[in-house]
Amino acid sequence: MSKHEVTPIDNSLDNFMIWVSTQIFFGKTALEHLPEGIDRYGKRILMLYGGGSIKKNGVYDQVTSILKENGYFVVELGGVQPNPRVSLIRKGIEIARENKVDMVLAVGGGSVIDSAKGIACGYYYDGDIWDLAGQTVSTDKVLPVLCVLTIPATSSEMATGSTWLNDTIVPHKKAGAHGPYVRPRVSYLNPEFTYTLPARQTAAGVSDIMCHIIESYFSNEKRAYLQARTAEGMMKTLIKYTPIALEEPDNYEARANLMWCGAWGNNGIIVKGNYVSWSVHGLENSINEACDNIHGEGLAVLTPHWLRWAMNDDNIYRYVDFAVNVFGVDPTLPEREIAEQGIKKLEEFYDKIGMPKKLGELGAKYEDIEKYAERFNIPSTIAYQDGAFVPIRFNDAVEIYKSAF
Amino acid sequence: MSKHEVTPIDNSLDNFMIWVSTQIFFGKTALEHLPEGIDRYGKRILMLYGGGSIKKNGVYDQVTSILKENGYFVVELGGVQPNPRVSLIRKGIEIARENKVDMVLAVGGGSVIDSAKGIACGYYYDGDIWDLAGQTVSTDKVLPVLCVLTIPATSSEMATGSTWLNDTIVPHKKAGAHGPYVRPRVSYLNPEFTYTLPARQTAAGVSDIMCHIIESYFSNEKRAYLQARTAEGMMKTLIKYTPIALEEPDNYEARANLMWCGAWGNNGIIVKGNYVSWSVHGLENSINEACDNIHGEGLAVLTPHWLRWAMNDDNIYRYVDFAVNVFGVDPTLPEREIAEQGIKKLEEFYDKIGMPKKLGELGAKYEDIEKYAERFNIPSTIAYQDGAFVPIRFNDAVEIYKSAF
Numbered sequence: 001m002s003k004h005e006v007t008p009i010d011n012s013l014d015n016f017m018i019w020v021s022t023q024i025f026f027g028k029t030a031l032e033h034l035p036e037g038i039d040r041y042g043k044r045i046l047m048l049y050g051g052g053s054i055k056k057n058g059v060y061d062q063v064t065s066i067l068k069e070n071g072y073f074v075v076e077l078g079g080v081q082p083n084p085r086v087s088l089i090r091k092g093i094e095i096a097r098e099n100k101v102d103m104v105l106a107v108g109g110g111s112v113i114d115s116a117k118g119i120a121c122g123y124y125y126d127g128d129i130w131d132l133a134g135q136t137v138s139t140d141k142v143l144p145v146l147c148v149l150t151i152p153a154t155s156s157e158m159a160t161g162s163t164w165l166n167d168t169i170v171p172h173k174k175a176g177a178h179g180p181y182v183r184p185r186v187s188y189l190n191p192e193f194t195y196t197l198p199a200r201q202t203a204a205g206v207s208d209i210m211c212h213i214i215e216s217y218f219s220n221e222k223r224a225y226l227q228a229r230t231a232e233g234m235m236k237t238l239i240k241y242t243p244i245a246l247e248e249p250d251n252y253e254a255r256a257n258l259m260w261c262g263a264w265g266n267n268g269i270i271v272k273g274n275y276v277s278w279s280v281h282g283l284e285n286s287i288n289e290a291c292d293n294i295h296g297e298g299l300a301v302l303t304p305h306w307l308r309w310a311m312n313d314d315n316i317y318r319y320v321d322f323a324v325n326v327f328g329v330d331p332t333l334p335e336r337e338i339a340e341q342g343i344k345k346l347e348e349f350y351d352k353i354g355m356p357k358k359l360g361e362l363g364a365k366y367e368d369i370e371k372y373a374e375r376f377n378i379p380s381t382i383a384y385q386d387g388a389f390v391p392i393r394f395n396d397a398v399e400i401y402k403s404a405f
Numbered sequence: 406m407s408k409h410e411v412t413p414i415d416n417s418l419d420n421f422m423i424w425v426s427t428q429i430f431f432g433k434t435a436l437e438h439l440p441e442g443i444d445r446y447g448k449r450i451l452m453l454y455g456g457g458s459i460k461k462n463g464v465y466d467q468v469t470s471i472l473k474e475n476g477y478f479v480v481e482l483g484g485v486q487p488n489p490r491v492s493l494i495r496k497g498i499e500i501a502r503e504n505k506v507d508m509v510l511a512v513g514g515g516s517v518i519d520s521a522k523g524i525a526c527g528y529y530y531d532g533d534i535w536d537l538a539g540q541t542v543s544t545d546k547v548l549p550v551l552c553v554l555t556i557p558a559t560s561s562e563m564a565t566g567s568t569w570l571n572d573t574i575v576p577h578k579k580a581g582a583h584g585p586y587v588r589p590r591v592s593y594l595n596p597e598f599t600y601t602l603p604a605r606q607t608a609a610g611v612s613d614i615m616c617h618i619i620e621s622y623f624s625n626e627k628r629a630y631l632q633a634r635t636a637e638g639m640m641k642t643l644i645k646y647t648p649i650a651l652e653e654p655d656n657y658e659a660r661a662n663l664m665w666c667g668a669w670g671n672n673g674i675i676v677k678g679n680y681v682s683w684s685v686h687g688l689e690n691s692i693n694e695a696c697d698n699i700h701g702e703g704l705a706v707l708t709p710h711w712l713r714w715a716m717n718d719d720n721i722y723r724y725v726d727f728a729v730n731v732f733g734v735d736p737t738l739p740e741r742e743i744a745e746q747g748i749k750k751l752e753e754f755y756d757k758i759g760m761p762k763k764l765g766e767l768g769a770k771y772e773d774i775e776k777y778a779e780r781f782n783i784p785s786t787i788a789y790q791d792g793a794f795v796p797i798r799f800n801d802a803v804e805i806y807k808s809a810f
Contacts, residue, residue, distance in 0.1 A: 006441075007434040013661050015432035020425050023585075026678060027420035029412040036411075180428075223658040225645065226666050229638025237631045253628040256418050260678065261631050269674065273431060273665065 010387075011275050013223045018272040022158045023186045026260065028252075030188040031062055031148065035070045037186035041144040042102025044073040046095060048116050050080045050108045054150060057196040063107055063148055075099045083165040083174070083292055084111040089118035089129050096123050096143065103144040106184075109205070110154030110163075113184065114176060116145045117162035121177045130166055133175035134380050140181045147187040151197055152262025153205030153296060155212060157187040159266045165289070172292075174285045175380065189263065191255035199246050203353040204296030206242045206258065210235065210349075211299040212265035216276050218310065218318055218389045224274035228318075231270045232325045237261045239326070242353050277388030280306050283397060286375035293362035300355035301362065304347050305404045310390040311339060319343070359404045366405050373397035415792075416680050418628045423677040427563045428591045431665065433657075435593040436467055436553065440475045442591035446549040447507025449478040451500060453521050455485045455513045459555060462601040468512055468553055480504045488570040488579070488697055489516040494523035494534050501528050501548065508549040511589075514610070515559030515568075518589065519581060521550045522567035526582045535571055538580035539785050545586045552592040556602055557667025558610030558701060560617060562592040564671045570694070577697075579690045580785065594668065596660035604651050608758040609701030611647045611663065615640065616704040617670035621681050623715065623723055623794045629679035633723075636675045637730045642666045644731070647758050682793030685711050688802060691780035698767035705760035706767065709752050710809045715795040716744060724748070764809045771810050778802035 009017050025033040038045065045067065054060040067074050077092050096104065096119055106116035120143035122129040147157045156162065160183045162176035194202070217231040237257050244254040264270070283306065284298040291298075311319055316339055323329035323342025331338065347357075356362060364372070377394040385391040392400070414422050430438040443450065450472065459465040472479050482497050501509065501524055511521035525548035527534040554562045561567065565588045567581035599607070622636040642662050649659040669675070688711065689703040696703075716724055721744055728734035728747025736743065752762075761767060769777070782799045790796040797805070 006437040013432070013658070015434050017428070017430050017438070019428035021428070023422070023424035023426070025422050027418070029420050032411040033422070223661065225658075225662050226638065226642045226669070229641050230635050233631065233634025233638050236634050240630065253418070253630075256628065256678075257630050264631070273661075 011272060012221055013273045016273040018268045019180050020158060020183075020268050021180070022184050022267075024158065024189060024263070025186070026189045027256075028190060028192055030190045031066060034063070034066050034148075034188060037146050037188075038070075038072065038103065038105075041146075041185065043071075044099065044101045045075070045103055045105050046092065046099065046101040046119065047074050047076045047105045047107060048080060048092065048112055048119070049076070049078045049106075050112050052078065053196070054107055057193070059107060059148065059150060059193050073099070075101065080108060080112045080115045082111050082294065083288060084115040084118075084163075086118070086130055086164050086166045087168055089115050089122065089164060092119035093122040093129060101143070103146055105146045105148070107148040107150070109149070109151035110156040110208075113145070113147050113149075113154070113156040114162040114164060116147070117156070117177065117182050118164055119143070120145045121182060132177040133164065133166070135177050137177050137179035137182055142179075142181040145182075145184045147184045148193070149187060149189050149259070150193050151201060151205050152194065152259040153208040155209075155263055155266030157184055157189065158263045159183065159268070161266070165292075171375075172289050174289050187263075189259050191252055191259045194255050194259060195250040197249070199354065200294075202245055202249075203242065203355060204294045204300075205262065206238050206353060207296035207300040207350065207355055209258075209262045209265040210238055211280055211296075211303055213238075213270065214303055214307075215278055215280055216270040216274055217322065218307065218315070219274050219276055220387055220389055221274045227270045227274040228321065232321070234261050234264060234270070235326045239349055246353060275387045277384040277391075279385070279388055279392050282376055282381040282384070283392070283400060285381075286372040287359065287362060287364050289375060290368065290372065291363040297356050298362055300350045301357060301359055301404055302400070304343050304350075305400050307343050307346070309396070309400050309403065312390070315389065359401065364405075369398055369401045369405075372401055416677060417626055418678045421678040423673045424585050425563060425588075425673050426585070427589050427672075429563065429594060429668070430591070431594045432661075433595060433597055435595045436471060439468070439471050439553075439593060442551050442593075443475075443477065443508065443510075446551075446590065449504065449506045450480070450508055450510050451497065451504065451506040451524065452479050452481045452510045452512060453485060453497065453517055453524070454481070454483050454511075455517050457483065458601070459512055462598070464512060464553065464555060464598050468510075478504070480506065485513065485517045485520045487516050487699065488693060489520040489523075489568075491523070491535055491569050491571045492573055494520050494527065494569060497524035498527040498534060506548070508551055510551045510553070512553040512555070514554070514556035515561045518550070518552050518554075518559070518561040519567040519569060521552070522561070522582065522587050523569055524548070525550045526587060537582040538569065538571070540582050542582050542584035542587055547584075547586040550587075550589045552589045553598070554592060554594050554664070555598050556606060556610050557599065557664040558613040560614075560668055560671030562589055562594065563668045564588060564673070566671070570697075576780075577694050579694050592668075594664050596657055596664045599660050599664060600655040602654070604759065605699075607650055607654075608647065608760060609699045609705075610667065611643055611758060612701035612705040612755065612760055614663075614667045614670040615643055616685055616701075616708055618643075618675065619708055619712075620683055620685055621675040621679055622727065623712070623720070624679050624681055625792055625794055626679045632675045632679040633726065637726070639666050639669060639675070640731045644754055651758060680792045682789040682796075684790070684793055684797050687781055687786040687789070688797070688805060690786075691777040692764065692767060692769050694780060695773065695777065696768040702761050703767055705755045706762060706764055706809055707805070709748050709755075710805050712748050712751070714801070714805050714808065717795070720794065764806065769810075774803055774806045774810075777806055
């Protein structure tokens with residue numbers, strides 16, 4: 001808490017704060033700078049990773065050989081799952097404390113990084129890590145997190161937030177801590193590390209990035225012109241390079257543009273000064289808690305339905321911008337037709353990269369729609385809805401879910 | 406120096422580092438967070454400002470009353486001039502040392518911030534500050550710099566660099582120090598503080614921003630697609646909002662977009678991963694050292710001439726992008742015509758906002774062209790030219806200067 005009275009930051013163009021403090025080493029030789037980053041924080045490292053893909057593609061060997069050569073103390077914890085589990089975070093906190101580590105090094109994607117953030121927040125915290133879910137961590141008593149990114153998707157490598165799945169309560173629940181000191185201190189982005197990503201993961205990652213951009217772009221803050229134009233450039237980047245990366249997995253230019261675009265997606269530059277309500281993310285989280293599906297696939301299914309549901313006379317200008325500036329739709333057509341063509345082009349893009357179209361494909365059940373909507377309609381999600389592009393309430397969530405079956 | 410052998414960072418898409426660590430408080434209530442920033446670094450402040458405009462428009466009173474209320478020790482140094490003088494920086498270092506300050510608070514534009522950076526670098530340095538001109542400062546023994554920005558132009562509020570005019574040598578020379586710890590720690594951007602800017606300063610500031618964007622955009626790094634699209638959005642922002650700000654100086658939306666765009670112009674996001682040779686800045690610096698003109702006006706004169714000079718079959722695609730994506734030129738025209746129309750539109754923009762068209766208007770003399778070109782042709786400028794969009798040598802500089810008379 002600040003001792004000074006301040007007007008609460010509302011994230012509009014009138015009043016926002018941005019602090020993208022992560023140092024990024026980007027490119028083919030990024031890892032050479034690993035010791036430079038580590039040395040700033042200490043010598044004792046908890047290295048966190050996922051299910052073993054880094055052992056297959058050589059990233060594990062590259063990282064561990066650098067750590068070994070430089071004589072760091074390293075304790076490893078593997079096995080982080082997608083929709084990262086609170087149970088593993090608790091285990092990580094114990095290991096980190098037992099070994100008195102100075103930092104957590106996440107080698108992987110958003111789930112690994114978000115787990116690292118959980119361990120980092122929990123290290124100095126006396127209570128249980130789930131107490132911090134949904135909270136802003138304002139203390140700097142957080143272990144430094146460093147990342148070696150292996151999939152562009154969540155922006156977690158450059159963002160203040162984290163999302164965890166509490167697998168120790170029924171029903172499972174998704175939430176996480178955020179705050180300036182939760183943001184990774186140094187992230188290493190080598191696009192070559194994504195060459196071996198399976199097509200489905202590449203595409204689901206892109207859908208996650210696309211949704212971050214779309215949720216920022218379809219905002220009530222009409223004055224955030226710079227952010228909107230930047231968002232358009234980012235969407236064009238995904239549209240141009242995703243098919244290339246799927247066709248030629250080792251195309252550096254494509255992988256580099258996707259990786260850098262992913263880091264920007266939710267690092268603040270299009271989000272700040274531009275009220276974002278994360279409506280689609282909220283809708284997807286409810287599905288995700290129940291189905292444990294791939295997050296990006298859920299977002300790809302829901303985004304076009306949300307866009308159609310939210311369109312009205314007051315906000316159609318933004319749909320027109322989207323269709324014309326991102327997809328090159330003919331601006332001389334009638335407004336509604338332009339808008340509808342933009343959404344169709346987006347659906348075609350998702351289709352082209354192999355995303356599912358219906359919630360049923362994710363394991364969701366039509367008869368559970370009201371349960372999903374109830375889960376959406378909880379205070380922590382609803383809190384964001386007041387200033388939303390179009391506020392979503394229980395009945396609206398039901399309507400959007402129905403249209404996506 | 407790192408003890409680890411690393412491949413030198415060449416700033417291409419293959420190998421770059423970005424670390425935009427400045428915390429930004431943006432908007433109408435930004436200054437309320439001044440104590441939050443200051444308290445992180447200490448209690449003793451050297452407050453630096455310029456020629457007195459902040460005393461007329463109320464910014465001085467707002468800042469000093471916050472400093473007073475919070476009981477900080479403050480020593481003031483006013484009188485920073487445009488093209489900030491090394492002589493004043495030396496004086497500032499002495500005052501800072503005598504008063505054992507913890508930080509430098511710059512209240513003003515790029516010249517004030519760059520002077521603050523000079524004082525910050527010099528504080529712990531045993532030799533003379535001019536030794537650091539053109540150098541990368543890699544030590545963290547640099548006083549923290551905080552900024553209250555009053556004019557969008559240089560990006561210095563969010564950038565690692567600084568530029569000083571050495572007025573104690575003949576002929577005068579422009580150079581400055583840069584490095585990650587030179588970047589301001591916290592910057593306060595309240596667009597309302599720019600309402601009282603004279604039209605000429607508003608427009609010259611925009612020309613500086615436009616040139617940062619154009620020099621990043623017209624780059625040899627063809628693969629930096631995300632950066633190029635972002636640059637286009639930034640240029641569209643300037644083109645839309647500068648005339649509005651000149652017409653309605655207190656239009657918040659216009660001032661906010663210009664201010665935020667200015668911070669991005671040279672903070673790294675379009676510069677990194679995208680080799681930038683700063684050719685126009687180099688050409689303008691030679692004029693500036695001789696004429697002490699307004700930097701942004703010199704850039705506005707030179708930019709179109711540089712663009713025409715540099716166009717060739719290999720790079721014309723970028724001129725076409727520029728004309729079509731930024732100015733909406735008809736993409737079905739012949740390529741050369743599209744390119745020329747783009748440059749003409751840029752000239753019309755400069756004209757509309759009141760920029761000069763010829764070097765003579767800045768006080769430059771036709772008979773001195775070779776002297777200007779000799780000054781351009783020094784190792785520190787030429788070092789950047791190898792990977793330039795089109796490398797400029799002595800004879801090229803002469804040719805570009807001639808066309809601008």
